[in-house]
Amino acid sequence: MEKKNIDWGNLGFGYQQTDYRFVSNYKNGAWDEGTLTTDANIVINECAGVLQYAQTVFEGMKAYTTEDGRTVVFRPDLNAERFENSARRLEMPVYDKDRFVEAVKKTVKANEAYVPPFGTGATLYIRPYMFGSSPVIGVKPAEEYQFRILTTPVGPYFKGGIKPLTIRVSDFDRAAPHGTGHIKAGLNYAMSLHAIVTAHEEGYDENMYLDAASRTYVEETGGANFLFVTKDGTVVTPKSNSILPSITRRSLMYVAEHYLGLKAEEREIPIEEVREFAECGLCGTAAVISPVGRVDYKGEQIVFPSGMSEMGPITRKLYETLTGIQMGRIEAPEGWLVEI
Numbered sequence: 001m002e003k004k005n006i007d008w009g010n011l012g013f014g015y016q017q018t019d020y021r022f023v024s025n026y027k028n029g030a031w032d033e034g035t036l037t038t039d040a041n042i043v044i045n046e047c048a049g050v051l052q053y054a055q056t057v058f059e060g061m062k063a064y065t066t067e068d069g070r071t072v073v074f075r076p077d078l079n080a081e082r083f084e085n086s087a088r089r090l091e092m093p094v095y096d097k098d099r100f101v102e103a104v105k106k107t108v109k110a111n112e113a114y115v116p117p118f119g120t121g122a123t124l125y126i127r128p129y130m131f132g133s134s135p136v137i138g139v140k141p142a143e144e145y146q147f148r149i150l151t152t153p154v155g156p157y158f159k160g161g162i163k164p165l166t167i168r169v170s171d172f173d174r175a176a177p178h179g180t181g182h183i184k185a186g187l188n189y190a191m192s193l194h195a196i197v198t199a200h201e202e203g204y205d206e207n208m209y210l211d212a213a214s215r216t217y218v219e220e221t222g223g224a225n226f227l228f229v230t231k232d233g234t235v236v237t238p239k240s241n242s243i244l245p246s247i248t249r250r251s252l253m254y255v256a257e258h259y260l261g262l263k264a265e266e267r268e269i270p271i272e273e274v275r276e277f278a279e280c281g282l283c284g285t286a287a288v289i290s291p292v293g294r295v296d297y298k299g300e301q302i303v304f305p306s307g308m309s310e311m312g313p314i315t316r317k318l319y320e321t322l323t324g325i326q327m328g329r330i331e332a333p334e335g336w337l338v339e340i
């Protein structure tokens, strides 16, 4: 496979059009076969459900080249499952899990020239999404939908080295109890934009959101889950119904327990406990783990013992083990790497 002539190592995280995308339409109660197209533009009615009432859900995953030259996708079955749950919550038709994985494979295969070579640190980001395409003016679900998968090559996350993040506890809420925080819907991001723009203006990398009901427990950031490490080496992650169940976080918890022999707990984490932790990281597909150096909360600066210049030792082990599994250097649990 001849790769595109791209300066892989210097790519950022931005949209760059690739040759093919997958598209399938839902009409009269059924999905069509779906097909690949070279047309990157979408024409929909001015009154489409997605435009009026934000009826849209998405997923994010990546394809990359392993050390031994295979093109793989990491755990797409879990994205397929989460996509189903997201669609159900917004009264959208489910796109069958097996067909979802097949469509992902087909789209990556068609764009294999854009899957960055091993060693560049770059990946091909995969974005499946679905939206209400038929006109809706009274508030109700659309009758027709489109499911698409686009891909775009993205650069290495930690360009120029790993630098721990500075974050703040936000005065805004991300997700209501019994709301939509647990699904991957565009609406959760639209309403987080003001909080992240103001955080950046004030010199922070990210917002830590607390539970909206009591403002007592740690939830997550706008787009990544938290992992903390206690001083005695236990890995803990917040438990809440309004957190988006990150596949990276679930994989890291498995790695902590089964590869590193650490204790791994999912439990409620009071904000008041944060200053007791030894390490903190944010997990998601893009970075795997980004270390957090400092959390600002009510005028207090909580600096983790791991400091502002490098990853904490356990965070690093987790990072190296999971990326080792992803790259084929360490044996993966059954089914984690799906070959294209």
Ligand SMILES: *Cc1c(COP(=O)(O)O)cnc(C)c1O
Pocket (backbone or CB within 6 Å): 060, 184, 220, 221, 222, 223, 224, 225, 244, 245, 246, 247, 248, 249, 283, 284, 285, 286
């Ligand atoms: C996508 C997302 C994550 C990370 O999930 P991964 O499956 O690990 O990529 C975390 N939080 C939110 C709110 C997200 O949308």
